Amino acid sequence: MDDGMSGFCLKPRGSGGGGCGSKCGRWNPTTEQVRVLTDLFRSGLRTPSTDQIQKISSQLSFYGKIESKNVFYWFQNHKARERQKRRRVSVADHHQQHHEIHYREDHKLSSTKYFGEVNQVVEPERVIETLELFPLNSFNECKELANPCFSYNIGIAANYQFRDHPPLDLRLSFL
Amino acid sequence: MDDGMSGFCLKPRGSGGGGCGSKCGRWNPTTEQVRVLTDLFRSGLRTPSTDQIQKISSQLSFYGKIESKNVFYWFQNHKARERQKRRRVSVADHHQQHHEIHYREDHKLSSTKYFGEVNQVVEPERVIETLELFPLNSFNECKELANPCFSYNIGIAANYQFRDHPPLDLRLSFL
DNA sequence: GCAAATTAATGATTTATTCAAG
DNA sequence: CTTGAATAAATCATTAATTTGC
Numbered sequence: 224m225d226d227g228m229s230g231f232c233l234k235p236r237g238s239g240g241g242g243c244g245s246k247c248g249r250w251n252p253t254t255e256q257v258r259v260l261t262d263l264f265r266s267g268l269r270t271p272s273t274d275q276i277q278k279i280s281s282q283l284s285f286y287g288k289i290e291s292k293n294v295f296y297w298f299q300n301h302k303a304r305e306r307q308k309r310r311r312v313s314v315a316d317h318h319q320q321h322h323e324i325h326y327r328e329d330h331k332l333s334s335t336k337y338f339g340e341v342n343q344v345v346e347p348e349r350v351i352e353t354l355e356l357f358p359l360n361s362f363n364e365c366k367e368l369a370n371p372c373f374s375y376n377i378g379i380a381a382n383y384q385f386r387d388h389p390p391l392d393l394r395l396s397f398l
Numbered sequence: 399m400d401d402g403m404s405g406f407c408l409k410p411r412g413s414g415g416g417g418c419g420s421k422c423g424r425w426n427p428t429t430e431q432v433r434v435l436t437d438l439f440r441s442g443l444r445t446p447s448t449d450q451i452q453k454i455s456s457q458l459s460f461y462g463k464i465e466s467k468n469v470f471y472w473f474q475n476h477k478a479r480e481r482q483k484r485r486r487v488s489v490a491d492h493h494q495q496h497h498e499i500h501y502r503e504d505h506k507l508s509s510t511k512y513f514g515e516v517n518q519v520v521e522p523e524r525v526i527e528t529l530e531l532f533p534l535n536s537f538n539e540c541k542e543l544a545n546p547c548f549s550y551n552i553g554i555a556a557n558y559q560f561r562d563h564p565p566l567d568l569r570l571s572f573l
Numbered sequence: 574g575c576a577a578a579t580t581a582a583t584g585a586t587t588t589a590t591t592c593a594a595g
Numbered sequence: 596c597t598t599g600a601a602t603a604a605a606t607c608a609t610t611a612a613t614t615t616g617c
Contacts (some may be wrong), residue, residue, distance in 0.1 A: 424608085471583095471584060520585095
């Protein structure tokens with residue numbers, strides 16, 4: 224299914240140059256735009272030159288409203304976040320062990336051993352800020368999940384801001 | 399549906415009459431186990447640490463046969479499939495977040511001019527600064543959306559992992 | 574009602590990325 | 596440039612749901 228088509232409803236570009244109709248807040252990339260940008264990133268592009276930025280922007284304008292600065296920021300953000308993410312993982316790895324997910328032979332092995340000390344990255348609750356800064360409409364993923372992006376330490380209920388569901392079941396208190 | 403009575407072993411469905419002592423095909427979670435796992439997921443747990451996995455597994459063993467790896471896999475799969483589900487549904491959606499990007503109102507500025515120096519000198523760091531002020535802690539869940547690994551018609555023709563200079567695929571040849 | 578046949582879910586593996594360290 | 600570590604995407608495989616004919 225072509226998602227790009229329906230996604231076209233982004234923002235009316237007919238509002239005239241620069242005008243973004245109802246909401247002038249910020250760039251809201253279409254799926255197609257994100258796709259191309261991601262492809263570029265994955266192809267190795269990290270810090271596009273001015274020329275590249277302009278060309279990219281020009282091409283992407285076919286899919287919807289976009290400016291050069293949007294492209295620039297997208298790359299800056301995407302690059303930085305990839306790095307940050309990795310960095311956090313490494314830090315958390317202090318006493319790192321890793322997942323051995325080749326379980327073919329795991330029947331012989333103690334799962335405990337392999338899971339022995341895989342440590343998950345701590346994820347503080349900066350959800351909102353991050354998402355707001357992130358120019359991609361990746362919020363989808365998080366919004367419906369009861370508690371979007373927390374992935375750590377269920378046990379510390381105090382740190383949890385449950386939005387629309389009850390605190391953890393008593394059964395989960397062991398965590 | 400599972401009556402819940404059989405409890406301890408795999409559901410007595412299928413071959414073998416529920417005997418899981420000798421030969422267990424694959425883990426077949428009881429409804430209680432699924433319930434707890436789902437609660438955890440809904441609470442935000444995405445990639446449990448080894449420690450958490452062990453505890454979860456331990457607790458869930460009360461309801462029936464289970465191993466750590468089952469918990470590990472369950473979260474992997476559930477996470478991926480939820481994401482998949484969301485993605486299917488909301489590919490085209492736009493989620494407007496009303497937060498002004500730190501980029502100042504430079505609609506008036508010439509992108510060309512602006513970026514003319516941004517790229518090569520100081521500007522990029524402004525973005526990073528901001529990012530550091532707002533550590534992207536909740537990034538896990540969101541990142542992938544911006545990084546869809548689907549088989550785009552782009553074909554990943556240029557998927558050589560060039561880190562330095564992008565070979566760029568057909569669609570990117572305009573660069 | 575009941576199994577055989579078919580389809581839908583989902584557990585388990587493999588593959589391909591990413592960044593960064595060596 | 597190569598490799599380590601981690602993980603998400605894609606895929607394989609098996610079980611449960613369900614449909615169907617009797």
